[in-house]
Amino acid sequence: MANIKEIARIAGVSVTTVSRVLNNHPYVSEPKRAAVLQTIEQLNYARNMNAVHLSTGRTGTVAVILPYINLFYFSVVMDGLAHEALLAQYRLILCQSNYDADEELKVLEMLRNKEIDGVVVVSTALQPEVIEEYTGYGPVVTCQNNGERRFSSVYIEHYAAFWHGLEYLKNKGYRKIGYCEGRQNGSSATIRQSAFHAFLTEHNLPCRQEWMVFDCLKEEDGAAVARSLHQMEERPEVFIVTGDHVAAGLIIEARKHGLRIPQDVAVMGFDNQPIGRLLDITTIDNHLYDMGAAAFRIIHEQIRTGNRQPVYRKLDYVIIERGTV
Template sequence: MANIKEIARIAGVSVTTVSRVLNNHPYVKEDKRRAVLETVERLNYSRNINALHLLKGRTQIIGVILPMINHSYFGVMMEGIAQEALKSGYQLMVSQTSYQPEEEQRMLEMMRNKQIDGVIICSRSLPLEHLEAYNPYGPIVLCEEIGPRPMSSVFLNHYQCFQEGIRYLWNKGHSSIGYSISRMEGPSSSRRYEAYCDMHEELGIPVNPSWIYDHCLDIEDGVLLVRRMLEQADRPSALIVTSGQVAAGILLEAGRQGLRVPEDLALISFDNMPISEVLGITTMDNGIYTMGASAMSIADELIRGTTSSPMTKEIPFQLIERSTA
């Protein structure tokens, strides 16, 4: 209710002095300082942060664009972002876009409007050129490999990651290898497909498109994958799957259907979630949490102006051998 002017009036000082007290500036006589503090207390004053935002042109808010909040992949990433945001004193504004370009755009406009200081894009549907247009208004950090574009990005080398996964399965004696994708990782799924094809060529085994299972996001999708697979005459003997959740679903349904893992079906999952550990799922740890945290910390650096040019960070991956492959 009360504003700084009223505090000044009642405490018998100028607004400048009040401001100084509130911001711990030096050069305020002890008695005035006390008078101000007391009035602030008495009137239960709280500063209107919007005035500050207007004045500074900054808000200490980062916008996060993601298609769906309730999904382990983005959940973990978000967790990383949130943790880092907390550390560096930012608030997060999330926009669940469902891949609607207008929603993504809206968040970018918020940056132009100075409502947020930067944007982290976990997954998008707007074209990169379009995003670039917003470069002047604040840092945009993408969670994907974007090549030589003037935006920052944190990414995983999906190609290599996949390559290594396939090689591992091959070395274990598998030559019919399938994989699941979630589709959401749009740009990266093509990189995976490349890796899949290239490796198959290198190893001299034919590619089988019906072993690529789309729309696999969660446990239930793993369950459904197994059911789909069992209807196929020709089945893969090993799978690389999108997430620990999907792997758990597969494991569950495989058990019900009498498929032994890894004997009848080998599995590598693509993130290192607690489930994977508990269930002993062989995993390619792709550090999504780190990815989120890095994205946030890059955004922070760019906003604070420590660095001005776009930054790029590759997140390392690591195969964790357990017992499903």
């Protein structure tokens, strides 16, 4: 297969000139430019990008670490990332890690190995200290609040958002509050739990173990919560649920069992998903698409300028009042 050297030979110019044409650099006379382009055409030349990457030390590629692409939360963040990447002519490598720390570490190693120009960590099994060790090799942006670290972050204040949601419920007159959470030990889940407990304590609200349900990841998990309502000695008046799809499961199943929403059990969701809009679920929108888009813009800027000063970008959230509370 043809290479730049052969193009140069046939076009009667130096490889430098060919490279200049290829990269639209100035200082190439029109006749030579034409000769090069014609030769490229003629030989059906294709640049070997691996040589370009080796030579430039850049790849125009950013890796994204997330646990599951097939969850609303992550696919929306990915949408924002992918949209911005396309605009910037950047490539995204997707690592669906399933929270496997080893796999996530491999992605950071890719940064060290110059395979990628940066890493966006949407959610991670890794400790911030581990990530910090790699910041010398290129920019890293996480979509979680890690405090002031040597890498950037775009984040929602989970504590404040959750607290806000709870306040909203309390102001509506609810006192018995249930809580459906995803992974018990997720980093944002942990924050929400502490907000939950602090809120109940501060306002002297009742707290029952059975009103807190973990591992609510799918629609079906929400439905299971609805079914479990019958067994409860005392029922919560409202559930705050991290994910409208799970809230939808809860609501639909509860209705099947004759419960009225919100009279018999109210529900507040998260993420402002289409299904939530459909079921008129009161929810907290934390602008996931924007989170992905912002994360990409930050990392792109850092790659472009070489600026390693970390950026901490707080996103806002908004309670969308609808009919299930």
